[in-house]
Amino acid sequence: MLSDIFAPVTPQLEMVHRALAASLRLEGITDPTRPVLTYVLGSRGKQLRAALVLIPTLGEKAADSGDRSRRAIQAGTAVELIHLATLLHDDVLDEAGERRGRPTLSVLWGNKNSILAGDYFFARAFGILAEINCPALLNLFTSAIATTCAGEIEEHQDSYNMEISEENYLQRIGKKTASLFAACARAGGLLAGKGREEQAALERFGYNLGIAFQLTDDLLDIIGDPNQLGKPVGQDLLQGVYTLPVLVALAEPATGKRLRRILARGLDRNNLEEIRSLVANSQGREATRQMALEYKTRALRELQALPPGPVRDNLARMAQFVVERIF
């Protein structure tokens, strides 16, 4: 299904993949740095964010379409590098042991190397953005990253707080995840030469898609299969990050009481399974699924502002994938 959405931009995503590898073929990257950085690029992610930049440029027939396409590939590469950097930092913050089916860099080489590798890829991303030479694009990504960081700070500050409101949670995931999705979709519109209204609609599409993505991610942390996900489940709970399924379960009379008692006593690897199944069998599961579907519908509604065609169709498919995914 992912290959269906990506089919029209497969060649461009291949170029993104090669450009990511090229970010290591640079001056000063020798042993012992090279194996650390190379490891990070050894497993390919979903490249959803790059696809979100590339898809709005489909069907462009303008005289300068070659140049637009090249810039979209560069922007797609930059956003994948930014995403990679955030994950390298996130795995340190979350003390994560596994990602994309392999041990994390922090497990193999330690937290310091993970942070520094993140900084390296972050710098490479901005090198590419500088080459594109488009201040509006640079602005878009720098402000999305600032918002992402604010979301991460909020998540950290809110950890172990069982009284978080649903609204608060949605704002938080809007910052930490949806802001970058929104910037990607708008960047695609900008590079495709779309008008202001279409760019704004693409940005709102990306935002709603990002919320649907994170809601699904948070649900998969409770009910997902670690083999499919390529990372262990229950990680949010272990870090005291209470996501929507947990917050809804906490509001249920009997389940909430039990859950509160266990969480207050302290969660560890021994009672993690008990909590996970408590949440998985609560109303939190269906409420989160319904909320993800609601945000998918909101995203699809934004696509009405675009003319019918491949951009609209492929973005709609991406929205469907985001809520149906199991990895």
Ligand code: FPP
């Ligand atoms: C994954 O969330 C993480 C994010 C969406 C953002 C992480 C961002 C930072 C750590 C900000 C600082 C980094 C840079 C380079 C600006 P998750 O933990 O819910 O998902 P996961 O289960 O895949 O880890």
Ligand code: MG
């Ligand atoms: Mg994490």
